[in-house]
Amino acid sequence: MFEHLKPAPQDKIFALMAAFNEDERQGKIDLGIGVYKDDHGKTPIMSAVKKAEQRLLETASTKGYVGVGGDKAFNAAMIDLALADSVPAERVRAVQAPGGTGALWVLMMLIKRSNPDARVWISDPSWPNHTPMVEQVGLEPAVYPYFDRSTGLVNFEAMIETLDGLGKNDVVLLHGCCHNPTGANLSLEQWGRVADSLERTGAFPLIDMAYQGFGDGLDKDAAGVRLLASRLPEFVMATSCSKNFGLYRDRAGCAIAVGESARTADLALKQMLSAVRAAYSQPPAHGAEVVATILGDSALRAEWEAELEAMRNRMIANRTALAEAIRERSNSTDFDFVAEHRGMFSLLGVSEKVVERLKDEDAIYMLDDSRINIAGLAEDRVVKLADALVAATR
Numbered sequence: 001m002f003e004h005l006k007p008a009p010q011d012k013i014f015a016l017m018a019a020f021n022e023d024e025r026q027g028k029i030d031l032g033i034g035v036y037k038d039d040h041g042k043t044p045i046m047s048a049v050k051k052a053e054q055r056l057l058e059t060a061s062t063k064g065y066v067g068v069g070g071d072k073a074f075n076a077a078m079i080d081l082a083l084a085d086s087v088p089a090e091r092v093r094a095v096q097a098p099g100g101t102g103a104l105w106v107l108m109m110l111i112k113r114s115n116p117d118a119r120v121w122i123s124d125p126s127w128p129n130h131t132p133m134v135e136q137v138g139l140e141p142a143v144y145p146y147f148d149r150s151t152g153l154v155n156f157e158a159m160i161e162t163l164d165g166l167g168k169n170d171v172v173l174l175h176g177c178c179h180n181p182t183g184a185n186l187s188l189e190q191w192g193r194v195a196d197s198l199e200r201t202g203a204f205p206l207i208d209m210a211y212q213g214f215g216d217g218l219d220k221d222a223a224g225v226r227l228l229a230s231r232l233p234e235f236v237m238a239t240s241c242s243k244n245f246g247l248y249r250d251r252a253g254c255a256i257a258v259g260e261s262a263r264t265a266d267l268a269l270k271q272m273l274s275a276v277r278a279a280y281s282q283p284p285a286h287g288a289e290v291v292a293t294i295l296g297d298s299a300l301r302a303e304w305e306a307e308l309e310a311m312r313n314r315m316i317a318n319r320t321a322l323a324e325a326i327r328e329r330s331n332s333t334d335f336d337f338v339a340e341h342r343g344m345f346s347l348l349g350v351s352e353k354v355v356e357r358l359k360d361e362d363a364i365y366m367l368d369d370s371r372i373n374i375a376g377l378a379e380d381r382v383v384k385l386a387d388a389l390v391a392a393t394r
């Protein structure tokens with residue numbers, strides 16, 4: 001049965017993680033996979049998470065099924081975290097999903113069932129898993145311009161020109177904040193222009209919000225999405241607790257659908273539930289229980305927000321330090337955009353040859369498109385990266 005299979009391409013992010021783990025060189029630097037790391041290169045369990053887990057351990061009394069849509073308290077808390085009061089509650093429905101990827105899958109299935117001919121427009125570049133996911137559900141992927149490699153910033157005019165040409169059969173996949181891989185994000189004014197465009201064309205937004213709280217703050221990061229939500233009749237959004245709660249392996253995410261009315265929102269919910277039941281029956285409970293515990297308890301929530309803020313500030317400090325270190329060594333402002341970017345990543349815009357050289361000669365790992373994970377840096381690593389980068393791009 002398998003003999004006619006073609007070899008499937010490996011996901012480059014996880015392939016790089018494996019290559020890094022196998023590298024035995026001392027002082028190697030992992031700027032690959034999007035996982036938060038502290039100054040020691042460790043991905044810590046947040047203390048609010050530990051406390052919530054302890055509480056669950058002591059109070060949990062069953063491992064019985066929760067239900068196809070998952071934990072209701074979790075879903076309500078995730079809607080509130082992302083959308084606040086930007087859209088009336090009666091138009092919003094959500095199902096708990098296995099991580100942000102699981103949430104995206106649920107929403108892509110919903111789109112497929114709503115409009116099998118939809119084309120899904122993905123930013124150039126985007127998270128490498130977006131296109132395979134769209135293809136896997138049987139939708140057609142397309143690409144809109146997003147990033148200007150010469151400035152390291154968003155090429156907004158090119159983006160909006162493409163969006164303005166779309167229509168009702170088009171879905172636009174937008175990164176809610178902290179664009180992956182570039183780190184270049186839309187301003188609030190630009191979000192407003194995107195809303196104008198979507199309103200005019202009837203194209204449908206699919207929002208991927210995997211990094212809320214990693215940019216400028218929980219509310220600031222959601223401001224663009226909330227603006228869209230306050231203006232558009234319908235949209236869907238995938239949120240994730242992998243990064244902002246550090247629950248990577250526990251797979252906690254949420255698929256949110258906003259309908260024009262309570263009736264259409266219910267139709268969307270029923271389709272999501274039927275897709276989930278046929279695929280994996282229901283989501284894993286643990287991560288969502290942890291999140292619901294934290295968000296439902298003011299002390300734990302305050303502790304979590306403070307930890308998240310510290311992580312965010314550290315990433316911003318790493319950005320400033322890296323931009324400065326490169327400027328000092330190169331005597332140029334070519335990489336200053338790193339300090340302007342927000343979120344976990346920046347796309348440096350150097351060639352694959354330079355990326356290879358940094359890996360081979362300096363044991364510095366980044367994705368082949370030169371995306372770096374800013375959280376993977378620390379003071380000494382900033383110096384090493386700046387030295388190596390300036391030497392390799394001279």
Ligand code: LMR
Binds near residue numbers: 032034127129
């Ligand atoms: C990344 O982009 O590195 C993360 O989102 C991890 C993943 O699942 O790809």
